[in-house]
Amino acid sequence: MLDVYGQLKFLIIDDFPQFRQAMKQMVESFGAQHIELAASAELALKELQKRPFDVVLADYNLGARKNGQQLLEEARHLKLIKNAQIFIMVTAETTTDMVLGALEYQPDDYLTKPFNKTMLRARLDRILERKMEFIDIHREWDKGHLSGALAACDKMLQAKSRNQLLCLKVRGELCLELKDYAKAANSFEQVLASRRLPWAILNRAKVHFYQREYGLAKAAFRELLAINESYVTAYDWLALIDEAEGRPLDAQMKLAAATRLSPRHLQRQVKLGELALHNQDLDQAELAFRQSVNLGRFSCHNQPDNYLNLARVLLDKTQGGSLTESERLVKEALHTMSEVRELFADSGAVTAASRILDSQAYLRLGKTKEAQTAMTMAVDLHGRFGSDMPQQSVDELLKLLTDTGQVHLVERVTKERNEILDGKVAESGAPAATADAGAGENSNLNQKGIKLYQQGLLDEAMQCFERACREQPTNLGIHLNALQACMKLLELPNTPQAEWLARSKLYYNAIEHLVALGQHSDRYAKLKTIYQQMIHLPIRD
Amino acid sequence: MGQQPLLDFSTILASSVHDMKNSLGMVLFSLEEMIDSSQENKSLNQIHYDVLRVNNYLIQLLALYKMEDSGYPINLDEVYVLEFVEEQVARNRSLINGRQLNIELVIEPDLAWYFDQNLLIGVINNIMANAIRYSRQTVRILASVQNDMLCFNLDDDGQGYPPMLLGNLSEQLMGVDFVSGSTGFGLYFSARVARLHENAGKQGYVVISNDSSLNGGRFSMYLP
Numbered sequence: 096m097l098d099v100y101g102q103l104k105f106l107i108i109d110d111f112p113q114f115r116q117a118m119k120q121m122v123e124s125f126g127a128q129h130i131e132l133a134a135s136a137e138l139a140l141k142e143l144q145k146r147p148f149d150v151v152l153a154d155y156n157l158g159a160r161k162n163g164q165q166l167l168e169e170a171r172h173l174k175l176i177k178n179a180q181i182f183i184m185v186t187a188e189t190t191t192d193m194v195l196g197a198l199e200y201q202p203d204d205y206l207t208k209p210f211n212k213t214m215l216r217a218r219l220d221r222i223l224e225r226k227m228e229f230i231d232i233h234r235e236w237d238k239g240h241l242s243g244a245l246a247a248c249d250k251m252l253q254a255k256s257r258n259q260l261l262c263l264k265v266r267g268e269l270c271l272e273l274k275d276y277a278k279a280a281n282s283f284e285q286v287l288a289s290r291r292l293p294w295a296i297l298n299r300a301k302v303h304f305y306q307r308e309y310g311l312a313k314a315a316f317r318e319l320l321a322i323n324e325s326y327v328t329a330y331d332w333l334a335l336i337d338e339a340e341g342r343p344l345d346a347q348m349k350l351a352a353a354t355r356l357s358p359r360h361l362q363r364q365v366k367l368g369e370l371a372l373h374n375q376d377l378d379q380a381e382l383a384f385r386q387s388v389n390l391g392r393f394s395c396h397n398q399p400d401n402y403l404n405l406a407r408v409l410l411d412k413t414q415g416g417s418l419t420e421s422e423r424l425v426k427e428a429l430h431t432m433s434e435v436r437e438l439f440a441d442s443g444a445v446t447a448a449s450r451i452l453d454s455q456a457y458l459r460l461g462k463t464k465e466a467q468t469a470m471t472m473a474v475d476l477h478g479r480f481g482s483d484m485p486q487q488s489v490d491e492l493l494k495l496l497t498d499t500g501q502v503h504l505v506e507r508v509t510k511e512r513n514e515i516l517d518g519k520v521a522e523s524g525a526p527a528a529t530a531d532a533g534a535g536e537n538s539n540l541n542q543k544g545i546k547l548y549q550q551g552l553l554d555e556a557m558q559c560f561e562r563a564c565r566e567q568p569t570n571l572g573i574h575l576n577a578l579q580a581c582m583k584l585l586e587l588p589n590t591p592q593a594e595w596l597a598r599s600k601l602y603y604n605a606i607e608h609l610v611a612l613g614q615h616s617d618r619y620a621k622l623k624t625i626y627q628q629m630i631h632l633p634i635r636d
Numbered sequence: 637m638g639q640q641p642l643l644d645f646s647t648i649l650a651s652s653v654h655d656m657k658n659s660l661g662m663v664l665f666s667l668e669e670m671i672d673s674s675q676e677n678k679s680l681n682q683i684h685y686d687v688l689r690v691n692n693y694l695i696q697l698l699a700l701y702k703m704e705d706s707g708y709p710i711n712l713d714e715v716y717v718l719e720f721v722e723e724q725v726a727r728n729r730s731l732i733n734g735r736q737l738n739i740e741l742v743i744e745p746d747l748a749w750y751f752d753q754n755l756l757i758g759v760i761n762n763i764m765a766n767a768i769r770y771s772r773q774t775v776r777i778l779a780s781v782q783n784d785m786l787c788f789n790l791d792d793d794g795q796g797y798p799p800m801l802l803g804n805l806s807e808q809l810m811g812v813d814f815v816s817g818s819t820g821f822g823l824y825f826s827a828r829v830a831r832l833h834e835n836a837g838k839q840g841y842v843v844i845s846n847d848s849s850l851n852g853g854r855f856s857m858y859l860p
Binding site: 111113114117120156187207208209210211212213214216217218221257260289290292293294322323324325326 | 653654655657658660661664665668669691706707709710711712713714716719722723726727729730746748750754835
């Protein structure tokens with residue numbers, strides 16, 4: 096094995112230089128030669144973008160910014176770390192909380208400090224051996240050949256390897272992605288026949304959910320909570336069931352319970368905030384959105400909406416409050432808007448939305464001059480970035496203008512709105528010179544695609560959108576068109592499901608990335624909901 | 637509805653334990669470097685033993701706190717016992733070498749069972765540290781399935797356990813006298829861990845005896 100370690104590329108991430116050194120010396124002691132060190136998650140991501148690594152050893156605690164789990168999530172999300180590569184989380188805590196907390200992306204293993212080089216070597220030997228067994232499966236999966244991966248899985252199961260249970264788990268996950276629910280259920284049932292392991296109960300319950308067997312799903316998630324009341328993810332799923340069965344208030348209660356157990360997961364807080372807002376529970380919404388803002392600072396899942404929603408809730412709460420209380424809320428709203436502008440400076444749409452809320456805030460304080468300035472800025476920004484702005488913001492703007500009697504501005508904005516809705520889909524928002532140069536051909540491709548789509552010629556429409564996406568990889572609107580066409584195609588009976596699901600996923604991921612970078616579109620929220628329903632995605636942590 | 641949680645003791649505990657373990661990690665690393673390169677090992681080994689003891693206490697304290705406070709979130713998974721034990725031996729390798737002990741493992745390589753790895757690490761570390769301290773020459777670890785339970789035995793060739801500690805621990809009343817001293821404390825912890833493991837109505841338990849295959853003491857843990 097000594098030779099093996101000499102060939103592997105190691106990346107060691109820890110914010111303490113002594114630990115970095117210590118781990119480097121440990122791996123060197125058993126033959127490692129290619130070792131890079133990083134002092135933070137951000138620096139680690141830079142390294143990962145330069146070249147692929149075979150083994151990543153990351154401490155969970157990486158200082159004040161992104162932690163090891165967030166690093167893993169972002170690296171997997173951006174495909175900088177694939178199934179075939181090893182990621183080990185080093186931690187001083189008990190790992191159970193982390194195992195239960197890390198939902199979508201789990202590291203290959205956890206290593207509890209303190210450990211010595213003998214242990215590290217023993218653990219790495221074990222993991223490498225295991226990875227070798229799964230190599231065919233991982234290769235196919237990383238290439239997106241899900242059925243190939245599944246075939247390799249079945250082959251491994253027949254060979255009765257040591258890693259039977261793990262193989263069944265992988266098989267189950269593959270089947271879930273392929274939406275083959277019967278086979279997925281069967282995989283997890285086989286594990287449960289040996290022992291009712293919590294992860295198998297959880298996965299079997301998820302399949303029940305996707306099969307809309309809500310009664311059975313509920314029972315299984317409750318079983319998890321009975322085994323262990325800190326099984327946070329069970330609450331997430333019970334909340335989804337509540338939502339599916341039309342009980343948003345119950346869903347909110349469950350998510351609130353989950354956040355009390357696990358307050359640091361961003362997406363759950365966001366979901367809680369949105370639900371609370373829907374249920375008009377402003378107190379809960381305020382807490383959840385504030386927590387989202389605090390958590391979101393270092394996450395790749397940070398969204399401008401978290402800031403905007405927080406400001407909205409704060410301003411809503413000023414209605415009927417005392418003067419001092421209102422002042423406090425408004426100040427916080429303004430501060431939040433200032434922060435969102437800083438973080439998403441590249442997005443005209445976000446800046447516009449923030450100015451609109453600024454204006455509302457100033458009006459609450461009676462500062463009409465500042466309110467007017469902000470309104471003018473917003474109108475101006477709408478002129479340039481209107482097609483990227485969500486309808487909610489535009490409605491807020493129109494209301495502001497109407498309430499302050501600015502009829503001519505109302506007319507102007509309305510006119511611009513109509514032009515946008517008249518089929519000029521997402522042509523603005525890309526400020527780069529190259530984009531302008533290609534804009535002519537690009538808008539032709541896009542328009543052509545739209546026409547074909549409207550005529551029902553979906554395959555041809557997809558070809559146009561695909562080309563347009565390649566030529567303008569940062570154009571959100573075109574990617575949204577592509578995703579929409581993919582989903583339309585998936586509704587047709589003769590479409591090969593696995594292939595088009597994989598394609599939709601690529602467009603969806605690209606869209607998520609562009610949105611995280613600050614782009615915005617009215618259609619995004621709607622398409623996202625439809626897409627997630629289509630592939631039955633739960634809350635991800 | 638929805639109050640911001642105040643800083644509570646479990647947070648303080650978790651974060652200070654985390655810091656302590658970081659420090660211990662550095663101490664152990666430096667120590668092992670010194671042991672590797674030094675001839676004079678006796679005092680270093682004593683230091684090593686004491687540091688590991690402190691670390692074991694920390695692990696057990698945190699876990700016990702969770703059990704008392706909000707319930708320990710047990711995480712059952714399939715574990716290959718031989719690999720698992722080999723890793724704990726590797727963790728204590730310096731100590732073992734320092735005392736020039738033989739460690740014998742009598743475990744089928746294909747033996748796999750279901751338990752919470754983290755908790756068992758705490759148990760085995762503690763018991764092994766004791767055995768290394770009190771054994772003369774050999775420590776033997778055996779594992780097998782008997783009557784649908786995993787039977788895990790750790791035998792030493794030392795003086796054997798004192799009468800106060802003998803018996804089926806899950807039935808004994810373990811008072812303050814029992815747990816003062818790291819052996820008693822470690823056994824108390826083991827008994828709690830064993831009891832947390834349940835399957836089909838059966839719970840795990842620990843038995844202490846001097847029926848050792850090496851004529852010393854025997855620690856037996858049964859997991860369903």
